[in-house]
Amino acid sequence: MLRLVKLELQKLLLNRASVVLIFISFVLPFTVLILSSIKINFFGFFTLELGELGIFNFPIIWHITTYFAAFFKLFFAIVVVSMIGNEYSNKTIKQNLIDGLSKKEFILSKFYTIVLFSVLATVLIAVASFFIGLYYSSYNEASIIFRETEFLLAYFIKLVGFFSLCLFFGMLLKRSAFALAFLFVLYIFEWIAFWIILRATSSEIAWKVKNFFPLESMQNLIKQPFQRLIMTKYPENIDMAYDYAVYWYELVIVLGWTAIFVFLSYRLLKQRDL
Amino acid sequence: MxxxxxxxxxxxxxxxxxxxxxxxxxxxxxxxxxxxxxxxxxxxxxxxxxxxxxxxxxxxxxxxxxxxxxxxxxxxxxxxxxxxxxxxxxxxxxxxxxxxxxxxxxxxxxxxxxxxxxxxxxxxxxxxxxxxxxxxxxxxxxxxxxxxxxxxxxxxxxxxxxxxxxxxxxxxxxxxxxxxxxxxxxxxxxxxxxxxxxxxxxxxxxxxxxxxxxxxxSSHGFFELKSVQHGTLVSFLQNNPDFISVKEEGELITAFLNQPMDASTFNKLMFEKGITLSHLVKRKESLEEQFLKLTDNN
Known part of the structure; x- marks a missing residue:
């Protein structure tokens, strides 16, 4: 396993474009987080301190940071599709197999790298949230601090699932740009399918079905935190209440898609003549 | 092995x-x-x-x-x-x-x-x-x-x-x-x-x-021949079991051997039959000719 990860890391880290993208995908969410946590003084007119809004209080900080950090996954998604696209355009995939890498090992080396990246991203966001939370939060009992850390697990699963989808599209289309475009096509397709089901049945059933679709199921893992923020400010607004928790079956759906995408990537490679 | x-x-x-x-x-x-x-x-x-x-x-x-x-x-x-x-x-x-x-x-x-x-x-x-x-x-x-x-x-x-x-x-x-x-x-x-x-x-x-x-x-090779008595030579070669095939290209006759025979034996044979040759070369096929023969004729 270590051999396969090293193999892929060599391919990635010697490529300047990938290094820049990996760097951005790690550093950018981190920077945004740090910047938003400091007090910004607008030339003495007024000061903006997001911390005052209570977004950095435990336990809501886990929800907020994972929700926003997830947007930066797109940078690493580019890396994932290009690590497949480059293998095809350089024909190195053929040479790798001729040199004695099995097709299974080829896919696994990509998948392990995805997992490794997701672990690093999760750890980074966890550490950053923890310290910013400690600084701003008025609570400091461990029971409150570590409540809702399941958002971190959801964040990790979400990343792995999304990158596996990118891996599959990369294998399917062989070209990075097409693969990224296909992500968008899938997004539209999910909405069209939703609309068709909505017409045929009810909104309740349509949403239930859509929650099983790949992109929606990943989106659904960490639900938007805005409503929750308003709720904490104005607890009397009962009608704003919604369910923002992470459920086990939502994790299972995304894990299921991950398994399907990795398996399909393997099947595709196995059946293809290079 | x-x-x-x-x-x-x-x-x-x-x-x-x-x-x-x-x-x-x-x-x-x-x-x-x-x-x-x-x-x-x-x-x-x-x-x-x-x-x-x-x-x-x-x-x-x-x-x-x-x-x-x-x-x-x-x-x-x-x-x-x-x-x-x-x-x-x-x-x-x-x-x-x-x-x-x-x-x-x-x-x-x-x-x-x-x-x-x-x-x-x-x-x-x-x-x-x-x-x-x-x-x-x-x-x-x-x-x-x-x-x-x-x-x-x-x-x-x-x-x-x-x-x-x-x-x-x-x-x-x-x-x-x-x-x-x-x-x-x-x-x-x-x-x-x-x-x-x-x-x-x-x-x-x-x-x-x-x-x-x-x-x-290593086939047995072939003779490249020219003679004034063109027709006699061709009909002799065609009726001789020592040769597999005979090709004519203008004056040049190419006769492929069925069994080993050297040029001097052939020359002697021609002399006995009263055919005088103006050109006699014995050659072996190169891999290229052999290859073209294999890939074309089949």
Whole structure:
């Protein structure tokens, strides 16, 4: 396993474009987080301190940071599709197999790298949230601090699932740009399918079905935190209440898609003549 | 004799096209094999199948008497296919390091093999800045990293200049002289004639000939003849069982022998029959003529 990860890391880290993208995908969410946590003084007119809004209080900080950090996954998604696209355009995939890498090992080396990246991203966001939370939060009992850390697990699963989808599209289309475009096509397709089901049945059933679709199921893992923020400010607004928790079956759906995408990537490679 | 690769009834279809048709052959240790065939005869497809990048339609192949899986067997094989495929953004050394990781080979081999192909002084240049000849030599270095039991080369001199071709051929001969089994696919006949001991001739995915190169060439040869008594000579040759066939091209008559006969015996025979020859040459077919005969007539 270590051999396969090293193999892929060599391919990635010697490529300047990938290094820049990996760097951005790690550093950018981190920077945004740090910047938003400091007090910004607008030339003495007024000061903006997001911390005052209570977004950095435990336990809501886990929800907020994972929700926003997830947007930066797109940078690493580019890396994932290009690590497949480059293998095809350089024909190195053929040479790798001729040199004695099995097709299974080829896919696994990509998948392990995805997992490794997701672990690093999760750890980074966890550490950053923890310290910013400690600084701003008025609570400091461990029971409150570590409540809702399941958002971190959801964040990790979400990343792995999304990158596996990118891996599959990369294998399917062989070209990075097409693969990224296909992500968008899938997004539209999910909405069209939703609309068709909505017409045929009810909104309740349509949403239930859509929650099983790949992109929606990943989106659904960490639900938007805005409503929750308003709720904490104005607890009397009962009608704003919604369910923002992470459920086990939502994790299972995304894990299921991950398994399907990795398996399909393997099947595709196995059946293809290079 | 120890067999390295055995192919049995291998068939590959691309849709309606049959690229390889019921092909069987065996590669034994220590020989230099050539696969000859015109473009599109199934050479690369056959190699692609045994190298795990093309899926077979039917038939079987086994490496090293089937004791290992194909991808493990490939760790003991060195192969380059048509174009050298490496990561353009890595240096020569880094590319070979990657191959070492795949094949589980010690990194100390890299400098050794780079020296063999004469690229040691360019090892830190990026692959994309290499000339085609250098790329091809890097590919050979990469194929040699694991000290392979068999080296497979598919059109190794394709697109190279005469010097590059010469360098690669010298390299192949040198490697062969060290006892490495080599399988060389080519449509260049003199390449195969100069380098190989055994040859497999393919046409449209079918095997036309398989055996030693010298046996393939060693027909009994032919006479090129000219005479004033053209008609008498032709009818004599056609009725003589010693000759398989007679061809006429203008004045020149080519008579193919059915059994050994030297020029002086033939000349004497002609003299006895009262035919005077104005031109008599005995020749043997080159591999090229033999090859064209095989691939055209069937």
């Amino acid at each position: 120890e067999s390295i690769l055995t192919i049995k009834n291998l068939t590959k279809k691309f849709g309606y096209l049959t690229a390889v048709k019921d092909l069987s052959f065996t590669i034994n240790k220590g020989n230099v094999y050539g696969i000859l065939g015109p473009n599109g005869s199934g050479k690369s497809t056959t190699l692609g199948i045994v190298l795990n990048v093309v899926n077979k339609t039917s038939g079987e192949f086994s490496w090293f008497d089937g004791q290992t899986t194909t991808h493990d067997a490939l760790k003991k094989v060195g192969a380059i296919i048509e174009n050298p495929n490496f990561y353009p953004y890595m240096t020569g050394y880094q590319n070979l390091k990657l191959v070492c990781r795949i094949k589980n080979v010690d990194y100390s081999k890299i400098d050794e093999k780079l020296a063999v192909v004469g690229l040691l002084d360019r090892k830190d240049s990026k692959f994309k800045n290499f000339s085609l000849g250098m790329k091809q030599r890097l590919a050979i270095a990469s194929a040699l990293l694991n000290d392979p039991e068999i080296l497979i080369l598919d059109e190794p001199t394709n697109g190279l200049d005469p010097q590059g071709i010469h360098q690669i051929r010298t390299l192949i001969k040198q490697i062969a002289s060290e006892g490495t089994t080599i399988l060389l696919a080519s449509h260049l006949l003199d390449e195969v004639e100069k380098v190989c001991s055994h040859v497999l001739v393919l046409r449209k995915g079918e095997r036309l000939y398989s055996g030693r190169v010298d046996e393939m060439i």
